[in-house]
Amino acid sequence: MNDTLHVSPLLDLAGIFVFALSGALMGARKRLDVVGMAVLASMTALGGGILRDLILNVRPAAFESLGYVLVPLLATVIVFFWHPQVERGMPTVLVFDAAGLGLFCAVGTEKALTVGFSPLHAVLLGMTTAVGGGILRDVLAGQIPSLLYDRQLYAVPALLGSAVMALLWGAGFTGWPATLAAAVLAFLLRILAMRYGWRAPLARGIPDE
Amino acid sequence: MNDTLHVSPLLDLAGIFVFALSGALMGARKRLDVVGMAVLASMTALGGGILRDLILNVRPAAFESLGYVLVPLLATVIVFFWHPQVERGMPTVLVFDAAGLGLFCAVGTEKALTVGFSPLHAVLLGMTTAVGGGILRDVLAGQIPSLLYDRQLYAVPALLGSAVMALLWGAGFTGWPATLAAAVLAFLLRILAMRYGWRAPLARGIPDE
Amino acid sequence: MNDTLHVSPLLDLAGIFVFALSGALMGARKRLDVVGMAVLASMTALGGGILRDLILNVRPAAFESLGYVLVPLLATVIVFFWHPQVERGMPTVLVFDAAGLGLFCAVGTEKALTVGFSPLHAVLLGMTTAVGGGILRDVLAGQIPSLLYDRQLYAVPALLGSAVMALLWGAGFTGWPATLAAAVLAFLLRILAMRYGWRAPLARGIPDE
Numbered sequence: 001m002n003d004t005l006h007v008s009p010l011l012d013l014a015g016i017f018v019f020a021l022s023g024a025l026m027g028a029r030k031r032l033d034v035v036g037m038a039v040l041a042s043m044t045a046l047g048g049g050i051l052r053d054l055i056l057n058v059r060p061a062a063f064e065s066l067g068y069v070l071v072p073l074l075a076t077v078i079v080f081f082w083h084p085q086v087e088r089g090m091p092t093v094l095v096f097d098a099a100g101l102g103l104f105c106a107v108g109t110e111k112a113l114t115v116g117f118s119p120l121h122a123v124l125l126g127m128t129t130a131v132g133g134g135i136l137r138d139v140l141a142g143q144i145p146s147l148l149y150d151r152q153l154y155a156v157p158a159l160l161g162s163a164v165m166a167l168l169w170g171a172g173f174t175g176w177p178a179t180l181a182a183a184v185l186a187f188l189l190r191i192l193a194m195r196y197g198w199r200a201p202l203a204r205g206i207p208d209e
Numbered sequence: 210m211n212d213t214l215h216v217s218p219l220l221d222l223a224g225i226f227v228f229a230l231s232g233a234l235m236g237a238r239k240r241l242d243v244v245g246m247a248v249l250a251s252m253t254a255l256g257g258g259i260l261r262d263l264i265l266n267v268r269p270a271a272f273e274s275l276g277y278v279l280v281p282l283l284a285t286v287i288v289f290f291w292h293p294q295v296e297r298g299m300p301t302v303l304v305f306d307a308a309g310l311g312l313f314c315a316v317g318t319e320k321a322l323t324v325g326f327s328p329l330h331a332v333l334l335g336m337t338t339a340v341g342g343g344i345l346r347d348v349l350a351g352q353i354p355s356l357l358y359d360r361q362l363y364a365v366p367a368l369l370g371s372a373v374m375a376l377l378w379g380a381g382f383t384g385w386p387a388t389l390a391a392a393v394l395a396f397l398l399r400i401l402a403m404r405y406g407w408r409a410p411l412a413r414g415i416p417d418e
Numbered sequence: 419m420n421d422t423l424h425v426s427p428l429l430d431l432a433g434i435f436v437f438a439l440s441g442a443l444m445g446a447r448k449r450l451d452v453v454g455m456a457v458l459a460s461m462t463a464l465g466g467g468i469l470r471d472l473i474l475n476v477r478p479a480a481f482e483s484l485g486y487v488l489v490p491l492l493a494t495v496i497v498f499f500w501h502p503q504v505e506r507g508m509p510t511v512l513v514f515d516a517a518g519l520g521l522f523c524a525v526g527t528e529k530a531l532t533v534g535f536s537p538l539h540a541v542l543l544g545m546t547t548a549v550g551g552g553i554l555r556d557v558l559a560g561q562i563p564s565l566l567y568d569r570q571l572y573a574v575p576a577l578l579g580s581a582v583m584a585l586l587w588g589a590g591f592t593g594w595p596a597t598l599a600a601a602v603l604a605f606l607l608r609i610l611a612m613r614y615g616w617r618a619p620l621a622r623g624i625p626d627e
Contacts (some may be wrong), residue, residue, distance in 0.1 A: 147454065241567045273539070
């Protein structure tokens with residue numbers, strides 16, 4: 001069996017928690033009721049992994065774990081009572097979100113490789129794991145997914161982290177240190193992108209506003 | 210084999226019909242053409258079950274049944290020709306919609322339990338069966354899903370009906386009377402929520418408008 | 419094995435390319451960044467087939483092919499640098515789009531029949547293959563899917579092409595000529611619908627604007 005699955009559960013739940021916070025917060029901002037907040041928190045946190053597992057043709061991890069169900073509800077409760085504080089703490093939450101992004105792309109890629117996907121497709125699926133939940137959150141909240149237009153580098157660090165995961169796997173490094181290395185790389189790239197305001201380009205000739 | 214599958218087909222088609230009416234009606238209100246009305250009717254009626262079956266990793270029921278395909282088209286034809294009358298009949302339609310909600314959450318939970326999901330996850334999937342189609346309808350119609358913000362108790366009765374289904378199943382009651390009891394409970398809760406205007410709360414500090 | 423799979427790969431990639439162009443172009447129009455353009459191009463081109471394969475319970479073709487991944491990226495690069503030219507060439511692109519529509523509905527129907535779906539359900543799934551990507555494109559771009567309201571006949575040619583594919587298959591014609599015939603029929607119907615401005619009706623009593 002794969003060691004990562006034994007080493008990372010706490011990290012995993014932490015990633016889910018942070019993604020769920022961003023979903024619940026979006027709900028509060030949009031004046032959704034508590035049901036809407038819980039749906040948004042759960043879909044943000046679990047949506048990417050559910051998409052991945054549907055494509056891998058395995059039972060979604062979210063439907064085999066107690067924590068995956070309860071942690072988004074916990075995030076909903078926290079945002080329900082203390083959303084102004086969470087809102088103020090968003091700069092910190094974004095650091096944890098970057099950690100979740102790194103973790104999810106690495107774990108998603110690894111899972112796809114384990115199931116026998118080619119490295120290229122495993123990388124795509126790893127990125128999908130990391131960004132899919134946020135896309136679902138925005139679509140459900142009636143917005144164009146911020147990933148598509150905000151020009152922040154969010155998908156790109158996930159893509160590179162996934163690629164490194166696949167390369168390490170290809171080179172025979174299949175244990176949790178490889179997963180962690182890929183996750184940390186994506187995390188650091190995301191932090192650097194935020195810190196230095198790196199931006200994705202618009203199509204040629206479309207003016208920056 | 211499971212008795213419910215032999216007892217409930219007419220009820221099942223009735224639930225699908227009512228959900229499809231709400232989808233086709235949304236289409237007429239939004240000035241969609243007849244193709245859009247048919248797509249919306251079908252997705253509202255079948256989307257929740259398709260999502261459930263994708264997660265259960267079984268062939269979606271909608272793709273094994275003749276009635277599941279034809280009934281939404283029938284609802285489309287009716288709304289196409291008589292939408293003002295259907296619109297005026299919405300209070301009645303809502304009662305049938307509550308019945309569909311009850312039936313779908315009970316049947317969805319039962320199917321998940323049969324496939325071997327844990328009670329907690331079966332309950333989630335039962336609720337998804339009941340509310341998933343309406344969420345897809347609203348997303349396709351370009352709206353935030355009403356479930357997320359309208360503060361009506363819609364998901365909560367489905368959740369409680371699903372929970373009762375799982376409890377009865379756990380206690381050894383696996384026949385159609387258990388399914389019916391759970392469905393009726395969710396139905397009654399939904400009717401009471403409409404009758405007395407029970408509302409889901411907004412996050413603390415967000416004013417009721 | 420099925421001959422079509424050996425005969426059609428170039429046609430298939432051409433269809434994917436054209437669908438991807440329409441996705442990338444939507445991205446440029448909406449001022450999405452290059453990441454958003456690539457996501458939209460990929461989902462438009464591959465989304466219908468992924469939906470189909472999830473329902474068929476087989477590994478999505480997009481995750482087994484190199485070309486399916488690279489061609490949407492190529493379309494993104496072209497639109498990124500030359501979107502005004504592509505925009506001007508849209509009348510031509512629409513002809514190729516009609517070809518993609520025809521091809522996708524025929525191939526999708528055939529794949530569903532091969533997996534053992536009934537003719538009726540195979541037809542539905544063939545149409546889904548052809549129009550699913552465009553629906554995803556519009557939802558992600560924050561619009562009501564144009565398929566639902568623009569009254570152009572887009573789904574109907576796909577439906578008829580799928581039906582002819584199923585009829586030919588039922589009559590024992592299972593090779594690539596049957597697939598091609600169904601694809602050409604849908605293509606021609608779509609071209610005629612554009613040429614003569616055939617329109618789908620609105621619900622009775624809703625005035626044409």
